[in-house]
Amino acid sequence: MPSAAPPLTPSTIRADALRQLRAALAAAGIDSPALDARLLLLAALDISSAELAGLPEAPLGEEGASRLAGFAARRLAREPVARILGEREFWGLPFRLSPATLEPRPDTETLVEAVLKTLRRRGHADWPLTIVDVGTGTGCILAALLHELPQATGLGIDRAPEAARTARDNAGRLGLAARAHFIVGDWSTAVAGPVDVLVSNPPYIESDLIRTLAPEVRRYDPLLALDGGPDGLDAYRALAADARRLLAPGGLAALEVGEGQADAVAGLLAGLGPVSIHPDLAGIDRVVLVEARG
């Protein structure tokens, strides 16, 4: 049964709207009702937290009530807040979303951290590195790396043309257009190499498990971004072959993996050089990194 929307009117005051929305989201079983209600209210009224704190008794007004009612209906239909707002932060940078892009996840920052740590340990962070990001989505991994590595240039590849366009737009808005290029392609088949850094957060959910995912993921993240084939490892087989073909001597590849996949992916990369496995903040092995022999 669809959950009841809060009874918002133009004369409803901000504080009451927040309470009503929080209660409606909680009743619908949404995980973070207080935070979501607050973010949606601020966005619907286009105000800051300080403005809300300063004038909690102000009425929503015609436009505010109508926008907030629309946002509430979408969230109650389990659309994620970031999709409603159209933007999501990753590595402290803003990324626009489109229906063709995965919503970037905090876990993926583990991959950015692992690559930067390795490059810094090796004293390569100021080198004019070439980076390839396969399955770039919003372009978040590539943009975060280029943001931290001022001499590097990068290529983002996605099979979804709309994702490649969104990534290009995001890189442009972040001032990275001169160093980041984006193409539509199937894994790295269009790339000749050599490549210094190959990164990817590929689709890795086992096909049969997709129907068990939370509605926020199953209904709103694109299937192409989720489906890793029968055992979830299809993409890694292609990427391991790409790494073997493309990596420069001494180059590195870093792949995000799903829970329980690290050992299998480490096995696929093992022939290239020493492999390390990096946990995310929850302690789950999240990134497999290989440093190709020089």
Ligand SMILES: C[S@@+](CC[C@H](N)C(=O)[O-])C[C@H]1O[C@@H](n2cnc3c(N)ncnc32)[C@H](O)[C@@H]1O
């Ligand atoms: C899990 S998403 C990751 C998106 C983004 N890199 C991130 O971390 O938020 C995987 C991405 O791979 C893309 N993809 C799926 N199959 C592909 C293929 N054969 N070649 C290139 N990209 C592919 C999807 O369109 C999607 O954007």
